[in-house]
Amino acid sequence: MATIKDVAKLSGVSVATVSRVINKSPKASKASIESVTKAMRELGYRPNANARALVSQSTNTVGVVVGDVSDPFFGVMLKAVDKVARQHNKHMLIGNGFHEAKTEREAIELLINSRCESLIIHSKGLSNQELIDFADEVPGMVVINRYIPQIANRCIALDNHKGSYLATEYLIKHGHTRIGYISSTYDIEDTQQRRAGYIDALVANGIEVDENFIEYGTPDEEGGEKAMTNLLSKNLDMTAIATYNDYMAAGCLSIMDENGIASPQDVSVIGFDDGIIAKYLSPKLTTVRYPINIMAEQAAQLSVQLAKGEKSNEYPRMFVPTLVRRRSVLAK
Template sequence: MATIKDVAREAGVSIATTSRVINNAPHTSETAIIAVKAAMEKLGYRPNANARALVSKSSNAIGVLVSDVSAPFFGIMVKAIDTIASEQEKQLLVGSGYHDAEKERNAISLLINSRCESLVLHSKGMSDQELTKLAKEVPGMVLINRVVPDIASRCIALDNRKGAYIATEYLIKNGHKHIGYIASSHNIDDAHDRLAGYFDALRDYGIEGRDEYVEYGEPDELGGEQAMVNLMAKNTDITAVSTYNDYMAAGCLVLLQENGIRIPEEMSVIGFDDGHMARFVYPRLTTIRYPIQLMANEAVKLSLQLANNENVERSECKLFMPTLVRRSSVGRAQ
């Protein structure tokens, strides 16, 4: 692995100058800054982040990247990882990326520069190529809820497309033929896969997929509420709605009830994730279970094994399957 001496030699400057550039110290010439940064890129040098630093100078911490630390879904994920970390007498460092490549990159750099010995990343913004390169630098890096083909053995994911298929299929089996879909407006694989699963189920059961039955919004309660407003404004014949997640479903439920539409007698609604909210909205939400706790357990255990240079016999992604949770928000079509 490259050292600061190697970088200084490649850049043709002193170690002291190299150190000043790395630490953004003042009074450093532009020529030196350009030369040192070029050398760092060429040699793959990252301060405190190469494999040797992770092993021999570990902070005894596990780094975790989530989309939004305030979201309950990610709270469950972090709690599951923290449980394993506590058993291993390790600490957790958590960063938020908000599905934005630059924010994810900055958060990951902070975790790496804190010498985390393993990383569990929920990254949606960074490219496959960048994550593949990062995996080569950080032996203990594992991705959760994403599949990058070149590092598939380090990926823990859910079959989102299958989950949306199951949700839509359940509505169809309850006699519904005019089924709306409330989709996430975020440009991420989860959103694309779940929308595709909805259309897959319609096609397989001989039902025409209609674009006017689909509305997009932010993947939260307000987004779901507004999307349902838009669906109702179109005056369609829908008798059921499948949603991107439970938050959007909750917003949908509130809007329908405020407009005197009985659930499930006049409109059936199904969610996705099976978060805590699904049990406490009224009526209790039929949804698709996303086993994030099991997935997080698997991810952190794999990360620790890789960071410890243990032999892991796996060449493919670990793919978890979604399951249907029947509650009270879906009924037979009238």
């Protein structure tokens, strides 16, 4: 494998000159640029990214930590971040956190060690203090889908409680009072906030909260199937169900279909997120829109600005979810 010394020898210049050409220094002459470029091409030499970073103090990379890259929700988020990164001639490095403190910590440290000056972090496992410490270390770090008061100006979050409240209230306004809730088993703030939104909407409308109407599962189709199966086994007189997300709603609808329960005629169902799957279910799913693409774009823009030491624009830090009305909810 060719080295920088081989390039210098073939092009007839010093190693320092080769370095200046590689790092696009204004001190590099036209002649040296041409000779070095030719030598690099002939030798098949590729400049080491970390070596360039030592000179430029930048790798032109944006680091992103997500829960699980295989989750379509995070796919939308990553696509939005990548769009902004490309606008700034930067590339994206990705780490999976899986909502676990140890894994999230390792992913963030790896990105920092890779000299990512911009970081967009989706973390549910780490404590507020540890994220604050990382933010102190990396000026271009932004936290998405989480609100930490001490670094509020670097957080882009969603009002999960409001979204779940809206979903439950929508069912109540359609005459439903016996409303089940399918919740996630993940011990993260999203789970707590959305469950609280469901409960608070019931209380605000004078409906008694019955824990029998709440079941849990992993936040995917299988979890939705399991939770719905458990709800049906209790033989509850439910007319509607609110769910933690659209994938759990899909699992819920599948079990209903297997048991001859029609939606929305027999039981109305409402989701959360407005993911790609929502409009392709049968019936098309009424849900709460989580504007992750817009949030991710703004998080990336903010991160790049902060990394450059620029004053950030006044982005809306706390987004408010909205209802998307389709065909899975019917008035009782």
